[in-house]
Amino acid sequence: MNLEAYRADAEEFVSSLDREYYLHYAGLRDEFDIEPIYERHAELFSRDSVLRLREEGTPPLLEFAVHGLIGRATKAEQAELARREASLEIELDGEALPYRQAAVVQVNERDPDRRAAIEEARLEAAARELDPLLREMLERSHGLTGELGWRSMREMCEELSGIDLGALERQTSAFLADTEDSYEEVVSEPLERELGFGFERLRRSDFGFFFRAPTLDVAFAEDRLLPSLAETLSGLALDPPGVIMDTELRPKKTPRAFCSPVRVPDEVYLVITRRGGRDDFETLLHEAGHAQHFAHMEATLPMEHRYLGDNSITESFAFLFQHLSADPAWLEARLAVTDSEAIERQARAAKLVFLRRYAAKLSYELELHSAPASLDPLREVYGRRLSEALHVDWPSASWLSDVDSFFYAAAYIRAWALETHVRRLLQTRFGERWFDEREAGDFLKSLWREGQSMRGDELLAELTGEELDFGVLMDEVLTS
Numbered sequence: 001m002n003l004e005a006y007r008a009d010a011e012e013f014v015s016s017l018d019r020e021y022y023l024h025y026a027g028l029r030d031e032f033d034i035e036p037i038y039e040r041h042a043e044l045f046s047r048d049s050v051l052r053l054r055e056e057g058t059p060p061l062l063e064f065a066v067h068g069l070i071g072r073a074t075k076a077e078q079a080e081l082a083r084r085e086a087s088l089e090i091e092l093d094g095e096a097l098p099y100r101q102a103a104v105v106q107v108n109e110r111d112p113d114r115r116a117a118i119e120e121a122r123l124e125a126a127a128r129e130l131d132p133l134l135r136e137m138l139e140r141s142h143g144l145t146g147e148l149g150w151r152s153m154r155e156m157c158e159e160l161s162g163i164d165l166g167a168l169e170r171q172t173s174a175f176l177a178d179t180e181d182s183y184e185e186v187v188s189e190p191l192e193r194e195l196g197f198g199f200e201r202l203r204r205s206d207f208g209f210f211f212r213a214p215t216l217d218v219a220f221a222e223d224r225l226l227p228s229l230a231e232t233l234s235g236l237a238l239d240p241p242g243v244i245m246d247t248e249l250r251p252k253k254t255p256r257a258f259c260s261p262v263r264v265p266d267e268v269y270l271v272i273t274r275r276g277g278r279d280d281f282e283t284l285l286h287e288a289g290h291a292q293h294f295a296h297m298e299a300t301l302p303m304e305h306r307y308l309g310d311n312s313i314t315e316s317f318a319f320l321f322q323h324l325s326a327d328p329a330w331l332e333a334r335l336a337v338t339d340s341e342a343i344e345r346q347a348r349a350a351k352l353v354f355l356r357r358y359a360a361k362l363s364y365e366l367e368l369h370s371a372p373a374s375l376d377p378l379r380e381v382y383g384r385r386l387s388e389a390l391h392v393d394w395p396s397a398s399w400l401s402d403v404d405s406f407f408y409a410a411a412y413i414r415a416w417a418l419e420t421h422v423r424r425l426l427q428t429r430f431g432e433r434w435f436d437e438r439e440a441g442d443f444l445k446s447l448w449r450e451g452q453s454m455r456g457d458e459l460l461a462e463l464t465g466e467e468l469d470f471g472v473l474m475d476e477v478l479t480s
């Protein structure tokens with residue numbers, strides 16, 4: 001097999017896909033035509049390519065080919081899913097509300113009963129219109145996994161990523177057990193502050209409003225959004241030529257900031273939008289972390305180390321920047337916030353909810369993807385695991401939609417742990433205000449240069465000799 005030709009074609013494919021994504025979601029083009037891109041590069045994802053890459057022993061390229069093969073085999077359903085989602089409407093008080101917009105309305109709705117009504121209508125519409133497609137895609141991808149010679153999706157993902165998901169689950173289960181007693185204590189106060197009630201009345205439909213935390217918005221003035229990022233980058237002396245800021249407001253721009261690494265490291269878009277409040281800062285910093293990571297990668301690295309590999313690396317740098325929006329030193333330096341206690345408490349509570357949710361999700365997804373005799377009982381497993389982890393009656397209805405493909409949840413879980421280590425290292429070496437030290441920026445650049453040529457655990461072993469363990473997050477959420 002000509003690996004160089006395969007790499008060049010793969011880079012062209014990823015790049016075209018990211019460009020299409022950028023143009024559509026930045027509101028520059030209505031169409032979102034990814035099917036022709038798949039067809040133009042169909043050879044990348046043929047069974048023959050998978051077979052040959054397996055013989056060559058190039059894990060990230062093999063993983064890319066297998067994901068692409070499954071993606072191609074389900075792309076008609078994916079397109080139909082997007083089409084239905086975009087046209088679906090729910091009924092609320094006798095009025096029609098677009099399905100996608102309903103989620104945004106729910107997050108900003110102050111009345112808890114109305115939030116619950118919106119969520120119920122969304123779940124009902126999804127079960128009727130979207131679940132049959134999701135189930136078909138899930139069954140087809142499990143079938144293909146078998147045809148390619150793996151016993152289950154789980155076995156396939158573990159082999160291709162080199163990540164021991166069983167070992168990770170032992171860590172996340174231990175985390176659930178170890179935080180069980182403090183969970184409500186950590187979350188109750190910020191929850192009551194935002195919602196006006198605690199666990200006794202809490203429903204799943206309230207979480208979005210809680211994460212949104214409108215009472216904290218006052219510290220996050222819109223006119224400080226871009227300057228606070230610019231000052232942070234200049235404090236670290238980070239100014240890679242490849243980052244292209246798209247700050248223009250367009251009617252069809254998606255309401256959420258995103259990063260699109262069209263050409264790594266030379267053409268990385270950071271698309272900025274504003275909805276107002278703390279949320280904008282968190283999202284912008286997260287995406288800026290991705291953009292810096294991509295734009296500092298060595299151009300000569302093979303494509304698989306720039307675009308593919310272990311995404312817990314890029315997510316950890318995104319989390320590192322995102323975390324600044326709840327860091328007292330940064331809040332004081334960049335936003336002149338002198339009392340950040342409420343922000344810190346809310347951030348800690350929200351993080352604990354997220355970590356416990358992802359821990360429960362990982363256990364559920366491992367069961368779902370371990371070739372169960374029948375899928376039906378998994379619905380109950382999903383509801384039970386999430387309800388137990390979050391102390392709320394979690395609807396089992398989202399058992400098909402709340403699944404990330406190929407265990408992306410594991411990348412987040414590992415990234416949270418890796419970020420904690422990297423942040424502590426920065427604080428120890430460069431002080432609480434590490435974000436104002438040029439040397440801290442140099443240190444980050446030295447990590448970013450390597451792209452994703454190592455796995456997250458390998459990077460940490462090289463950095464500090466420590467083992468990547470989810471248990472490190474205990475201190476993050478339990479102490480102040």
Ligand SMILES: [Zn+2]
Nearest residue numbers: 286290315318
């Ligand atoms: Zn991210």
